[in-house]
Amino acid sequence: MTLVTALRKDALLQWRTRARFLAVLAFGAVTLLLFSFAAGPDAASLRRHAPGFLWLALMLSSTLALAETFQAELEQRAIEGLLLLPASPRALFYGKAVANAAQLALLGLALVPLAVVLYDAPVPRPAALAGVIVLGAAGLSAPGTLYAAMSSQARARQALLPLLLFPLVVPVLLSAVKATALLTTGDPMGQLRSWLMLLASFDAVYWSLCGLFFGRVVEE
């Protein structure tokens, strides 16, 4: 029950700051554009690298989206009031992490058409691609939410969040890029399943670990 209430609070917060979401989306779009300049105008190489560019754009934009996620809670020390409520910090964490995962998944889905246009990337199985994006967004969001809770209360927070998050989510990046590439260019060896399993196990490990530790991080 408290989880639903927490989720409702975070969904409402994100709806009311939707201008920020649009700004992050525009940032992701700009990075997609810049990647094509870095890789050159060769259409075949752009198409081959499209999955990697898509996930890099999502990863870079995710730090912007996640960095602000505790803004409202830190203003006027609202987080202390939240912690005084008879709700477990775990529910607060999962509410926020689910809302962040949803936001990142939306961001990823919104970047796909742009990648299709810019890189001429084929999307033969859009529903499966959406599934990969949801799994990948979940993998970024759980540790990202926990680290945002720390970095938003530390000095040098802009540098700190990506420094902590990026090395950690290397398995997410690898498996999501591989799965996306296999979905778009075909999967003759049947490898998709093992990459999805790896991504899902990362999600399982970090959704449980981060939920376990969130209370310790905010209560001190």
Next chain:
Amino acid sequence: MTEETVPAPSRGPLPFVLGGLGLALLVAGSYIGLFRAPAEQHMGDVQRIMYVHVPTAWNAMLAFTFAFACALAVLWKGSWRWDCRLEAGIEVGVVLAALLCVQGAIWARPTWGVWWDWDPRLTTTAVMLFAFIGILALRRFVDDPARRATWSAVATVIAYADVPLVYFSVRWWNSLHQMQSTPETVSSPFHLPLRMNAFGVLFLMCGMIALRARVSALRLREEVAPPPAAVARAAAPGRP
């Protein structure tokens, strides 16, 4: 943190004894490895870097595992002593992992023809190096000591849990590294210098961790419960 006061840092010559012993072993083992042991059949003299590379690899992993154990102890017992050991373990682990990457690159260039290869062990080491550098940065940018201790312990547990995931994802992605060298996989003339250097680096590392933990404890005491003289100085600025 459940502990109110920071315990006095231990004194005594133990870190220096360990460090000296480790250094002596390392010098002797490297001498045997460089001048006495035969050259390897295929790689020639290049292989001799194994005598420092393999011990560094073992001990870097050991240092991060030690940091992980310290992090669990901080979260469980809330004691400052383990926080100091945690900082020491991470810092020494970062130094060893950085050395490991550099040695690996030096060996890879003449052997594989490239400085860097996306092999699972090499890549995992690099990822771990950056993950733990991030934790050191986190410690630097958090001012409250209790918060710093809990947060860096949480971050250490989270980063350490990532090791198998990174390793397997990179292994599926690409692989080239040769089998790891252990006394079972190399022939007997190579054993003695390899073992001597392994214990040399181990003792040196233990000495450095102990010494670094002592420095952390001294800093922490200054921060949490400054000695009266420092309080008096802070209360009356302007006076020498």
